[in-house]
Amino acid sequence: MALRMTVQTLLVLQAFLRQPGRELYGLEISEETGLLPGTAYPILLRLENEGWVTSHWEDIDPHTEKRPPRRYYAFTASGAAQASAACAAARRPKRAALRRLAGESWAS
Amino acid sequence: MSQLMSQLTSYVDANRIPFVVVGIGMWALPLVALYLRLRSRRTAAGPHGSGSLMPHQAGELIPEAMRLAARLMPAASGQRWLAEAESFLFEATPEQRAEAIRDYLSTAPRMIGASWLSHLANRTRTTISGRSASSRPDTEDHANH
Numbered sequence: 319m320a321l322r323m324t325v326q327t328l329l330v331l332q333a334f335l336r337q338p339g340r341e342l343y344g345l346e347i348s349e350e351t352g353l354l355p356g357t358a359y360p361i362l363l364r365l366e367n368e369g370w371v372t373s374h375w376e377d378i379d380p381h382t383e384k385r386p387p388r389r390y391y392a393f394t395a396s397g398a399a400q401a402s403a404a405c406a407a408a409r410r411p412k413r414a415a416l417r418r419l420a421g422e423s424w425a426s
Numbered sequence: 427m428s429q430l431m432s433q434l435t436s437y438v439d440a441n442r443i444p445f446v447v448v449g450i451g452m453w454a455l456p457l458v459a460l461y462l463r464l465r466s467r468r469t470a471a472g473p474h475g476s477g478s479l480m481p482h483q484a485g486e487l488i489p490e491a492m493r494l495a496a497r498l499m500p501a502a503s504g505q506r507w508l509a510e511a512e513s514f515l516f517e518a519t520p521e522q523r524a525e526a527i528r529d530y531l532s533t534a535p536r537m538i539g540a541s542w543l544s545h546l547a548n549r550t551r552t553t554i555s556g557r558s559a560s561s562r563p564d565t566e567d568h569a570n571h
Contacts, residue, residue, distance in 0.1 A: 343513075344510055344513060344514040345514055345517050345518060348514070348522075348526075354525055354526055354528075354529035355510075355511070355514045355526050355529065355530065356526065356529035356530035356531070356532065356533035356534070356537075357529060357533060359507070359510060359533075359537070360533065360536065360537060360540060363540075363544075367544065375509075381480075384480075385484075385513075385516055385517060386484045386509075386512055386513045386516050387513065388513050388517075389509070389510050389513065
């Protein structure tokens, strides 16, 4: 099933694309995208189901680190390429919108 | 309880169970959504700052309504959702935490629906692949004969 490219999905992809090799966890993703975690989480799940990102629980001792483990997300090998293609496509103005704009300027 | 279940299953034809489940879901989900939305409005900044909490107490930051929402998801999805929420809320500031809890609760009904859909899709996929795998040796046998 094709991924629906909402503005929120694009924001999450752009956060990963800033440093494609980097792993991000919930709070970081939320801070980088401005999305709240309840909104970002289903997007991450969808991206993971589609094979664009992969995730894993951090292997730490919570008592030593004084915090619970984080779940880290990162692009898969194909995910980064697919994401940059999706972001580029989203930046391209839609043909219909251009035609409408051209029609309006022609009419005026 | 088991008596009630056996009575219920005797009324409902096994083939109709998926439709009954979807039917119940269609009625139950809006009610759950309404309940969670009301709870999220009442939820203030969360119990207290995480500064005084130890990691094993992170669960205390999760309001009861979120636990209820997690229980309505398939077990694995609910546990993962809660664990991620715990991890997030533990590291968030109190202001971020209040907003996050409201957001978790308002998106929970969609999460419940989506997690069940993906759970059912996975089960269907494994059933189909299991059937095709079990039927494959037969076809190979036929081919050999």
